[in-house]
Amino acid sequence: MKDKNRIMRKQNLIGRLFVAPPVLLFLIFTLLPMAMAIGLSFTDYDIINAPKFSGLHNFKKMIHDEFFWIALRNTCYYTVLYVPLGLLLSLGTALFLNSERRMVGLFRTLFYLPVLSSSVATATLWFWILNPQLGLLNGILGIFGIDGPAWLYDSKLAMLSIVMMSLWAGFGGNMMIFLSGLKGIPGTYYEAAKVEGAGRLQRFRYITMPSLTKTTFLVSTMLIIGTFQVFDQAFVLTKGGPGNATITLVYYIYNNGFNNLNMGYASAISLVLFLIIVTMTIINQKINKAEI
Incomplete structure (x- = not known):
């Protein structure tokens, strides 16, 4: 019995040693920056000088900041376009390749x-x-x-252009997740349905x-999180233009933090x-639970 307990303690120690490095990295590079960002959101900090506590000033400023609301509107518009199209494209491709x-x-x-x-x-x-x-397009x-439009230079088409690029670049990963989900469905379900006369749509x-x-919930959650963090596409393709049509929340955070050196306000955003x-993740979870 003592030998068994000794072996279990040794196994637990080895397990903790294996887990320790990623946990330490998570604490240093994720939780610590998050805690620092929360603290800086209540300060006036320009990197050069020491942070000065400003209370809720940054959040009050946000309410009256026209560019913040433009960035939020653009991000929501991108999300509304990209999430359903990303789901349909990845699921449709997975269904086609599930053979x-x-x-x-x-x-x-x-x-x-x-x-x-x-x-x-x-x-x-x-x-x-x-x-x-x-x-090429x-x-x-x-x-x-057909006389093609100026995709990236038209304020009405610039965000749609970014959506097209994002769909092409990202649907493959979600397709593989849907393929894994499709492979997990027992074939007997479909055989029984065919016997009962159910058609393909049924x-x-x-x-x-x-x-x-559950697979749809996972993919949709990942898509929502990804869309609200969109930055690279707008930064490389349009620089937030034309006329701020593609400036997103993360892009606006970048501008305030690294271009304007307003780290306190960037942290608040x-x-x-x-x-x-x-909030969006919780809403998505409620919607998917209601469908179960």
């Missing part, structure tokens, strides 16, 4: 490749694709006699979608952004 057809493995690899590329490299590629004079439209509605509820993401 034993020839070349399926190749297409899975090709669709997943953009996920492995850096967001800056992807944005640079799309900057060329969407170029109004020499871009307008070149293809010109073959059919099988999708009553078997596939209910079985993917970061705290508000964190609360928005938490």
Whole structure:
């Protein structure tokens, strides 16, 4: 009995040693910066001088800050466009590739490749694709006699252009998650439904979608969090323009913190952004629970 207890204590110690490095990194690079950002949100801090406590001044300033509301509106607009389109595209592709057809493995690899590329490299590629004079997209439209628009230079199309790029770059990862969910659905469910005379749409509605509820919640939550943190695309493609049409909350935080050296105000916006993401995640969880 003593030997067994000794072995268990040794195993617990080894387990703690293995867990310690990632926990330490999480504390240093995640929790500590979060705590510092919360503290700085109540200060006036310009990096050069020591922080000065300002109470709720930054949050009061935010209420009357026109550019903050523009950034919030643009971020919400991006989220409303990207999240449902991202879900539909990744799920539709997963359904198409969830088979034993020839070349399926190749297409899975090709669709997943953009996920492995850096967001800056992807944005640079799309900057060329969407170029109004020499871009690939307008070149293809010109073959059919269509005069392509100035995608990134039109305030009405700039955010849509960023959404297109983000969909191409990110749907492969979500596709793989949906594929894993589809593989976990027992084939006997579909066989029984076929015996009962259920058509393809009925099988999708009553078997596939209910079985993917948890997977859909995971993917939609990741999409929502990602959309509210969008930065690289707007920074590389449009620099927040034209006319602030693509400035997002994270981009606005970057401008205030590193361009204007207003770290206190940037931290306050970061705290508000964190609360928005938490709220949206809770709402999404409630919606998905209601569907179970």
